[in-house]
Amino acid sequence: MEYIAVVVLLFIGFYLFVQKRYLNQDDLKDSTYKKNGPLLNSKESAFYAALMTAVGDHGVVMSKVVMSKVVVPKASDKKGWFIANNRIAKSYFDYVVCDPRSLEVRVAIELDDGNPLNKGKIERQKLLMHVCKSAGIPLIGTSVKHSYQVGRLRRLLATHIDLIEPEKEVRFCKRCGSPMVIKTATQGDFKGRRFFTCSRQPHCTYTENYNIVFEDSE
Template sequence: MFNQDKFGLLRKILKMLGLKDEAIDDIIGRIAELLFANEEEKAPTAPRFPYRLRDDFLSPAEQSFYLVLCQAVETRAAVCPKVNLADLFYVSSKDYGEFRAYTNKIDRKHVDFILCAPGSMRPLVGIELDDRSHRRTDRQERDEFVDNVFAAAGLPLVRIPVQRGYSLAELRSLLQAYLPAGEGQNAPSQPSDAAPTAVEAPVCPRCGSAMVLRTSRSGPNKGQHFWGCSNYPRCRGIVKVPV
């Protein structure tokens, strides 16, 4: 039987072979399932349910932002935290091997928040709350992958840096383009040079690919939002978000 120490040794070996953490988690998860199934076959016992309720469904940073986000969208959108990517997207492929491979890429990932249309619960926009961990190389690779998944499916994704406090007015302004008009509120008119809406993301002026809404993490424009090419870093096309 595999105990935690042996799983740790296996993880180190797989890491030395160059596998990424997500692939390692998937391999160990499958091995654990097989071992658990074999144990049940050898010694049938009453079903076990070793589950407990987490104390931290939302982290303090997520909880703080959630409260401001609910105020910002009011009744114009339903706020859904921690949504699994596999619940949002599906793989369009008739090849089972390809279908399974690409499904495995998203079934262990989630987005921090999804805003949905009231009533229909149709996803309108995703929100990622980026803390310092997103500066790591592995997290940046993960973020780029998630950005590309959202872009390929045509669902906007907004990245917001974690802050000690959030401006309600700024958050409302940022999300305005993605939300339906509220009660007693007319939908804003959109001239041809207005900020892109959820279905009108610009096309990259360099390569013609779809663009993803991103947030500058450093430099004089830190914290400001811009449209970046979904093919980054192969293409570094940028379109400014009108103020």
């Protein structure tokens, strides 16, 4: 709710600013507008609801986020920067899941509408994959037919965001039965990610993925 309030306040502020600064010059009166309907169509909002349920308090879900707000070109020369910026200028992410505190984007999600592949769709998917890969943003692709399964979504997300609250999660070693402790990987591909390890280490080396999501039936 706070975000909505902030957005509304920004809009009001922007409106007042525009009104004061420009409207008295009267050159906008030729352009009038009508509302463009809901931001999401029915399939998209159903997915949005499922995604919010899957993420819970562990992230903030935003939809139709302009790509250039999430990534910026790396190029240091002007021409390269301009070309790279132009490529993403009109694109957006279907959904992003952000860190609940910093609102940093943690994972991007593309919802396949189930329509057959055409040139535009292929171009978009190519761009998305390239942008996400080069910026180090995990990209999850899901299709409309799977999108309402909260359990499936949680499993997809669990690789990228922590869906578990450590203080509520008690696990026992499947090899020796001892309590397990949470550690953070300090090197390798999974650097920074948490995992469970047996408290009897080094006598027992059993480890477990932090984000095994125990799911209610789908």
